[in-house]
Amino acid sequence: MLKKLASLVLALALVPVAAFSASAASAPAAIKVEYNKKAIVFPDQKPVIRDSRTLVPIRPIAESLGFDVDWNEKTRTVTINKGTNNVRLVVTQKIAKKNGQTINLDVPAQIINQRTMVPVRFIAEALTYQVNWDQKTQTVLIADEQSTQPNPSTDKPATSTGQKQPDANTASLIDRSSLFAKTFTIATIGLYRVSGTVEPGSDVTVTLEDKTFEVEVKSDGTFEFNKDTYDGIRNYTLKAEKDGKVDTFEGEFVSN
Template sequence: MKKVMMKRKATALILGLSLVPMAAVFSMSASAASAIQVEYNQSNIVFPDQKPILQKNRTLVPIRPIAESLGFKVDWNEVNRTVIIKKGSDQVRLVVSQKLARKNGETIQLDVPTQIVNKRTMVPVRFIAEALQYDVNWDQEAQTVLIADPASAGTPSENKTAAAQTTQPEQPEAEIKQQKEEVTFIDPEEITANSANLMGLGIYIIKGKAEPGLEISVQLADKTYDVEVASDGSYKFELMDKIFADGYTLTVSDGDQEQIIEGEFTKRN
């Protein structure tokens, strides 16, 4: 009996010791992520709940506090899970779980997809530079993302960002990606999209014509489905599931060129 008790105590001690380093690692990781700060023209941006995080060597930030600090109006479409950012004549659209953004009809490729974390829409910080066109740099020593107006030449803000320009939040790319030219593969007016409800299920049908060889996918709520294009160019998406949506996102691609179409379903009884 004594041997059994001693064996149990030894096992408990070993298990306890093995958990200490792991807990410390998680604590350090969480501390490093929560330590990331974001400044705009040397003023700290406050995040009321969800803080910036590191994910796969990418810095993700909550888009609403930053966009509003930059003077943008932010709207959220729950049906299409789409964030719409507006300022003056500029409008930017982001769809959750997609690596694409649309600015005034132009497509912008993101490093990582837009995602929801603790009910907050998170985007890669490079998006601020690429889509909203602000100067974005990374101060490694202060663990701070530095955002400045693009026309801030000769100001103290620029001097601060220039000193940190050698290290970017997202490596190894230091150059801002060029926006892709808008392409049109499908006329949105030629798409037929109907929906209906039957015994607690949603029924969805999207069909139309496209050039053979194009790749088509449909996003409904937070799920994406591939759609086959027949040899004659016709395509048809059919789904019956416990999904209820008023709109859809259709993505048509040919190599690295993409057309994104957002549409609404015509409801049938």
């Protein structure tokens, strides 16, 4: 009888250990992200999976992939610029805009532990990176697009300089670093100003809400747009065209 009692006590004592071991063994592996085979470090908030999509903190991704990111606390909007590409996401909204075109998202940007989390596949592909998923290691693999392309010298004829002919429609006409947009309010009237530099000889327009205005460009490519209309406009669209090339930028006004 004592032997049976001792065996029962021992069995009960082992149950929590076994349950803990089984739980630990089944715990999901941490999601990792690599760029060109180099691990991206997330110092505080780690990547998570929501609705079968991987969300990552935007800042470490931006620093590793080399694009510019801005955060508007008032509108809860993430704005990303890389080359001629402009991407905008609003937290909790299942839509995004790439170069002014609306795109539906499977999962929206979210705030988790005071960090802005974005769907990594959408962001990477929108900025023309290659994205793959390694199920075995639970790793998102991001690579420069050209690194996965065949050698152009074996596929297409080279120019006389031995380099691939550039795409005539990919050049940037807008100097994004020069742009400045400000709004003033007088009574119920909004005063809007957008200035900056574009490729000299470009045709430039500024769109406020649903109205588009032509902008005079000086010989050196500088321009300044001023317009008074109703108050409350927060965003603008700048468009430059030259020799069949088109460059578009969506920006936000800074309130005085």
